Amino acid sequence: MSKRVLVVNDIPGAGKVAANINIPILSAGGLEVSILPTMFVSTQTGESYANIIRHEMNEDFKRTVEVWKANDIHFDVMMTGYFSTTEQVELFTQYYREEKRLNPELILLMDPIMADHGKYYPGFDHQIAEKFSALMKEADIVFPNITEACFITNTPYSESMTVEELDEVSRKLIESGAKYVAITGVRLPDKMPDQIGFYVKGHNDYQKLLMHKYYPQHFFGTGDIVVSSTTVWYSRGLSIEESLVKTGNIIEQSLDNTLALNRDIKWGIYFEPTLKEFFPQ
Numbered sequence: 137m138s139k140r141v142l143v144v145n146d147i148p149g150a151g152k153v154a155a156n157i158n159i160p161i162l163s164a165g166g167l168e169v170s171i172l173p174t175m176f177v178s179t180q181t182g183e184s185y186a187n188i189i190r191h192e193m194n195e196d197f198k199r200t201v202e203v204w205k206a207n208d209i210h211f212d213v214m215m216t217g218y219f220s221t222t223e224q225v226e227l228f229t230q231y232y233r234e235e236k237r238l239n240p241e242l243i244l245l246m247d248p249i250m251a252d253h254g255k256y257y258p259g260f261d262h263q264i265a266e267k268f269s270a271l272m273k274e275a276d277i278v279f280p281n282i283t284e285a286c287f288i289t290n291t292p293y294s295e296s297m298t299v300e301e302l303d304e305v306s307r308k309l310i311e312s313g314a315k316y317v318a319i320t321g322v323r324l325p326d327k328m329p330d331q332i333g334f335y336v337k338g339h340n341d342y343q344k345l346l347m348h349k350y351y352p353q354h355f356f357g358t359g360d361i362v363v364s365s366t367t368v369w370y371s372r373g374l375s376i377e378e379s380l381v382k383t384g385n386i387i388e389q390s391l392d393n394t395l396a397l398n399r400d401i402k403w404g405i406y407f408e409p410t411l412k413e414f415f416p417q
Contacts, residue, residue, distance in 0.1 A: 145217035151180030152404025157360035165368030225267035273313030306337035348384030
């Protein structure tokens with residue numbers, strides 16, 4: 137049976153991040169994709185591009201949700217990425233709660249994009265962490281990086297956390313209401329210097345460290361691949377562990393394909409060849 141998924145994320149005109157990764161992966165996985173844009177940007181953000189055009193979708197964001205309600209449009213799965221304002225997070229949280237009451241089987245996978253390396257992204261502060269904390273109560277899976285996990289739980293940030301520290305911050309996130317938490321970008325260089333991955337924890341005392349190959353280069357879009365791929369597998373009924381293991385395999389193959397092109401990494405991850413392999417029709 138086909139499932140309809142709503143992507144809530146920004147749309148870059150050029151650049152392989154956000155919706156430009158979400159939509160092809162979800163579609164290749166057999167999901168019917170709709171999008172609620174939070175912002176249009178001329179290119180992906182970051183130091184690689186200059187003179188970026190940004191258009192926040194604040195009023196249109198709200199009006200789009202109202203149109204869907206009026207036209208009886210609903211979804212089986214919702215997946216969130218970048219919100220450009222705290223107001224958008226608040227509006228979506230209210231919308232999701234209304235939809236969940238109509239469909240108790242509705243699934244939410246959430247990437248609380250707001251910070252990295254111990255700092256908030258420009259334009260964000262503790263207020264968006266508070267809004268994400270409220271949305272997280274509704275989520276089936278939350279995918280924070282270490283910084284985001286620390287900021288949401290008011291935990292002192294550390295660039296390298298021990299397994300015990302990861303477990304503690306994950307416990308706080310689970311106690312906040314999420315069904316599962318998968319902290320991304322986890323490294324234990326003293327024990328596994330060539331590995332990176334996820335620390336996963338659930339309400340049922342489930343906990344797991346799931347690792348895959350580490351690449352020293354900084355690739356834009358890996359987080360978007362993670363949440364998109366996991367959404368496909370989890371919506372098919374696979375466990376979170378099975379979903380993340382498959383996702384780790386996709387990441388490795390995509391990054392190998394990218395490096396084989398021998399081009400500037402700013403052009404993005406060459407994930408397209410993996411879609412036929414991992415999502416055969």
